[in-house]
């Protein structure tokens with residue numbers, strides 16, 4: 041069970057014991073972390089599970105595919121560390137990972 | 147419409163006779179059993195013959211998400227409604243464009259409806275809602291559609307663009323004109339009216355743009371925001387794109403929000419237990435707003451066109467075929483939404499609905515729509531114990547806009 045820290049936009053931290061094999065989005069929802077809406081339920085089709093992966097963890101979190109890219113492209117607050125949390129499958133390699141949540145989802 | 151026969155019996159008629167593009171299904175509020183049967187027996191349904199030509203209907207939630215998020219195989223060009231648009235004037239709207247052009251244009255205007263900007267508009271929008279509600283007649287029956295829904299949506303549009311308030315009726319008019327044929331909008335706009343009206347819209351907004359340009363401080367209206375963004379600062383130099391974007395913002399937020407503002411009143415009246423829950427806890431409003439938008443499904447469908455021959459759920463779809471995603475049906479799909487036919491204001495996961503579509507075209511104004519409806523209900527509940535529906539509404543004849551021509555109500559103050 042990797043430990044992942046999610047930080048809300050207002051600075052509040054949530055440390056969760058994440059379940060591997062589930063997405064980061066699902067883990068955040070299961071642990072009632074606010075700041076992710078996940079309107080499409082993980083289909084990479086709404087963009088409302090946006091998060092920022094801290095620098096050292098990009099490799100562990102994997103890369104984006106074309107569909108995730110096109111959904112992320114619609115986000116005004118997108119940056120180099122942007123990911124859709126429903127497209128990240130939690131693995132042991134993510135133990136200690138830090139994830140920031142955006143000011144808003146849309 | 148060239149059909150005069152009665153609607154076929156939804157359960158016994160052969161499947162091939164089920165033509166869900168018949169605008170009477172919404173007008174007569176008769177659509178439920180037809181879509182229920184398609185979801186069950188023929189979820190991806192081919193209609194060989196309709197006034198709009200042949201088309202495929204996609205009726206299940208998951209299948210709609212699959213089509214909506216596959217813009218490579220299912221193109222938004224040339225049109226996003228069953229009937230093809232009139233091609234007298236090529237207004238460029240990114241809702242009917244594919245990536246990469248779509249993405250470039252949308253990215254330019256998207257920030258104007260980002261939640262930080264919306265927050266700046268909230269108090270002004272609220273003051274206008276308050277004024278509308280405070281001026282409603284008490285103790286007599288009146289039309290909610292006219293007095294509240296249309297009035298509200300028009301004022302909202304004027305507020306968003308900081309449009310001259312006395313002339314705000316023009317916005318609604320241009321919206322109806324831009325939406326095009328009666329099949330699409332349910333309204334009646336002739337071709338002769340269309341082009342001059344759209345030109346007037348372009349001229350008016352170009353003038354407003356230049357008037358506002360040199361102004362101090364810079365407001366939070368959509369025009370000022372477009373001016374401040376480097377990607378759109380020169381938008382009027384591309385007039386058809388400028389007009390297209392303006393119209394898209396007007397049309398997108400017009401019928402949809404209007405009919406949600408009416409639908410909510412109707413839904414609560416049909417479900418008095420839910421109204422009681424709301425009276426007991428105004429904190430339910432945000433979730434209820436999502437549920438109203440699901441229940442209403444203001445846009446019944448969006449259409450795509452297949453870009454190649456392909457197989458989808460066992461059906462052979464040919465290049466060029468029209469593929470229609472019935473959001474109205476997806477929102478009633480029990481496999482995706484628990485008790486989908488019921489209106490439940492405190493659902494566990496109310497945002498999981500399909501009224502805003504999915505994929506790269508997912509409604510850009512969804513946060514704005516939700517904010518408007520949230521403010522409306524917050525202020526209604528401050529004032530009225532009961533907005534009572536006095537008679538059945540008259541529904542719009544359309545296969546695209548699911549809406550109301552009127553709704554007689556009485557308000558009962560707290």
Ligand code: HEM
Nearest residue numbers: 240241398399402403501502503504507508509510511515
């Ligand atoms: C309850 C209210 C609303 C509903 C139900 C609604 C519904 C929709 C739907 C179904 C789509 C197409 C999605 C797809 O193809 O996947 C859409 C697109 C769009 N909507 Fe809305 N809408 C609403 C309010 C608004 C408002 C208030 C605005 C004003 C800013 C707006 C602006 C747009 C725009 C610009 C698009 C085109 C997006 C694109 O093609 O990328 N909508 N809307």
Ligand code: FES
Nearest residue numbers: 080082087089126
């Ligand atoms: S939950 Fe919709 S894109 Fe991730």
